[in-house]
Amino acid sequence: MILGEKYNEELKYFVAVDCVIFGYEDDELKLLLYPRRFEPHYKEWSLMGGFVQPDESCDAAAQRVLQLTVGLTDIYLEQIGGFSAPNRDPGGRVVSIAYYALVKINEYKKSLVSEYGGRWFTLNKTPNLVLDHEQMVKEALLKLRLKATYELVGKELLPEKFTLTQLNNLYNAIFKKTFDQGNFRKKLASLKVLEQTGEKDTSNSKRGAYYYKFK
């Protein structure tokens, strides 16, 4: 029966999720990586992942994994897609659904991250990753860029209050190019999604820059 007419004639596989965790700090886009906790490739750098449990969707599994590793709930998560090459994992047939997450790098639970040996790496200064995880990172960045062109990204990566220069720098980091200050601000104004707070950040300039927040 070429197309299969009964479920129970079919094989089952492990189903996992892997998370590309983006953060932003020191004008750089960063990636949270972990030493792998089991064979094969024990202790090599990898994305944080986990197996999907019987009572949860992949989305829920990714949320759970992130909650357990960075200690935050309500994390912004977007599916990248399924990775399923038959030999992608020498440890067994594992189909993995990849996600990317955006987290505020200063809010995550440091204790949890260090418990699992997690470390933030600047993008493009990352070590070699296990399995097909580098491909996942590549696709994650493409998806993030796509999102950032359609809507203003920043709420999930920047602190509550931020200067327009910070936001400009975030975009510079995401696209690895320099957006013109004047044009960037004009665009922001047209979007009408930010509002000025009264306060100023005087740490980087004498004049001081107004803090903004998302409406």
Place this chain on the structure above:
Amino acid sequence: MILGEKYNEELKYFVAVDCVIFGYEDDELKLLLYPRRFEPHYKEWSLMGGFVQPDESCDAAAQRVLQLTVGLTDIYLEQIGGFSAPNRDPGGRVVSIAYYALVKINEYKKSLVSEYGGRWFTLNKTPNLVLDHEQMVKEALLKLRLKATYELVGKELLPEKFTLTQLNNLYNAIFKKTFDQGNFRKKLASLKVLEQTGEKDTSNSKRGAYYYKFK
């Protein structure tokens, strides 16, 4: 062990692919649907799908399924994403990776399609679909529209030779709106991806319209 440290403690699930098959005919975007071949929901309308075999990736599984059902090789396929709600399939825990395909509606093997009871439906005149297949169709259309905005879609849906009016109508069908003839043609000219053949199509007008093909 909250995150699982051994594969063999974990559960396995069925992994399937489902294909949203788009075609274009009579100025309308169409969808190839099939009566389901097994319980649950036996004989109800569904996307064509199949289980992933041990030696193939999901991409390969989707290609195989399409080859077996429409009889074409080298079909344009793009992954939509994973669908994994724990109760999405009452027949068992099945994680499905959805794909969309673009096929030339006049080249598929009619015998094969009818063998499985397949039928082409005009988009938005489709019957209720099984499981989460309607959601898959919805996301497939969004992905197709995204692709069609970035690059000229048509090579995979139209016959080898086609008129600019046909292409215009294809875009009208994809986006459910009317693109201005003049502007559409100007845009096409700027893309420089089409070339005129000598021949004309006189079936729709007295004057006749030049056939074009992709370079």
Place this chain on the structure above:
DNA sequence: GCAAAAGTGTTACCGGTACACCCATGT
């Protein structure tokens, strides 16, 4: 000649880009 589809041209506007310029303030 006229209807009907194919195909061209004209104009206005909007968003992006480049770049020059002004502002506030601590030293």
Place this chain on the structure above:
DNA sequence: ACATGGGTGTACCGGTAACACTTTTGC
């Protein structure tokens, strides 16, 4: 006063949208 980062203004260009117009040909 001046250096430094924050912030504004202007002029141009290309793509898009709206729409009027011309061409071809069978009836």
